[in-house]
Amino acid sequence: MGRQQLDSLDEKILRMIAENARIPFLEVARACNVSGAAIHQRIQKLNYLGILKGSEFIIDPEKIGYETCAYIGLYLKDPAQFxxxxxxxxxxxxxxxxxFTTGQYDMFIKIYAKNNHHLLSIIHDKLQPLGLSRSETIISFHEAIKRQMPIADLANDDDE
Incomplete structure (x- = not known):
């Protein structure tokens, strides 16, 4: 499905819920100067169109014992095995x-491991048997930026 046309109300709703997914619909309605039912209908429309992909609680991996974040470039022995x-x-x-990426890797994955020893066992015991010719691992020390896509004047954006 291609890009969907959004109006300024859709944009305002998206900005508000991207900032706080738990914001009550009535609060969004008041800020947008429309009824709660109108917000509910818009949210349903945005879900139906696939613009919104649900809501979720974000678990901090470190807080539950997964201290190592790694990105691994995978080279497949047989790229037809995607x-x-x-x-x-x-x-x-x-x-x-x-x-699936362009460039040197056939695939690029992100994984969380409890520590470097656990990371090694994942690579050796779980990834290598999948038919890899090799892999390259990059360990992340710290996630400096993580955010939603900006909702910036999409209703009038003609840069296609």
Whole structure:
């Protein structure tokens, strides 16, 4: 599905809920000068269009014992195995993201491990058997920026 047309009310709603997903619809309605029912309908529309992809609580991995965050570039022995490898990666709970990319890697994943020893065992015991020719690991020391996409005048954006 391509880009959807949004009006200024959609934008204002998106800005408010991106800042605080738990904001009450009535508070959004008051700020937007519309009824609570109108906000509810707009949120349903944004969900239906796939612009909003649910809401969630964010767990801090460090607080539950996962102190190592790593990004791993995967080189597949047989690049035709993307789908099979992806299905196997879904079975590894420490893998939290998987991307097909351009550039040197066939796939790029993000994982959380309890420590470096746990990271090594994930790579050796869970990733290597998937048919990798090799992998490259980058350990993240600290996440400096994490944010939602900016909602900046999308209703009038003609930069396509």
């Amino acid at each position: 789908d099979t490898v992806t299905e196997e990666l879904k079975k590894i709970p420490e893998v939290v993201e998987c991307h």
